[in-house]
Amino acid sequence: MHTYSFENLDVWKESIKLAKNIYNQTKFLPDDEKFGLISQMRRSSVSISSNIAEGTSRLTKKDKAHFMTMAYSSTLELLNQVIISKELEFISEENYKNIRFEVESVTNKINALRNHFLKS
Template structure:
């Protein structure tokens, strides 16, 4: 089986795990949030890895960097939604801290990748 370049990136692997964790956490949300926070959090978490993958296949480094910016933005969108979730007690303090740690690691790696593309 062929492995694409994005599949070798540690940041992409972390972003996939972030999406998996987000789906697991949001399974515990109240039913009335199914089309609210649950939907938004799942979409933003999936967007992170999707934009990393899409960006790596772009030909121009400026385009690659642009997709990293979108991935970064989606990561912070998820963090914001997690803060709101914590305020409503939909997630525990521990779950919130775990998401925050994942976000910090991923955003640092996305920034490094974006800077790499802009300098190349």
């Protein structure tokens, strides 16, 4: 089976782990949030790894960097949703801190990858 370049990126692997964590955390949100925060958090978490994967297929460094910017933006969108979930007491302080730690790691790696493409 062929392995694509994005599958070797630590940032992509971490973003998959973050998405899995978000899916697990959102299982415990109220049912009336199914089409609200649950849907938005899941979509933005999946968007992170999707943009990283799509960006690696682009031909120019500028296009690659653009998709890393979109992945970064999706990560911050997710963080905003996690903050709202914490404020509404849908997730615990401990889970919030764990997710925030994952977000910081992913955003740092996305930023480094984007800068690499811009400097190349």
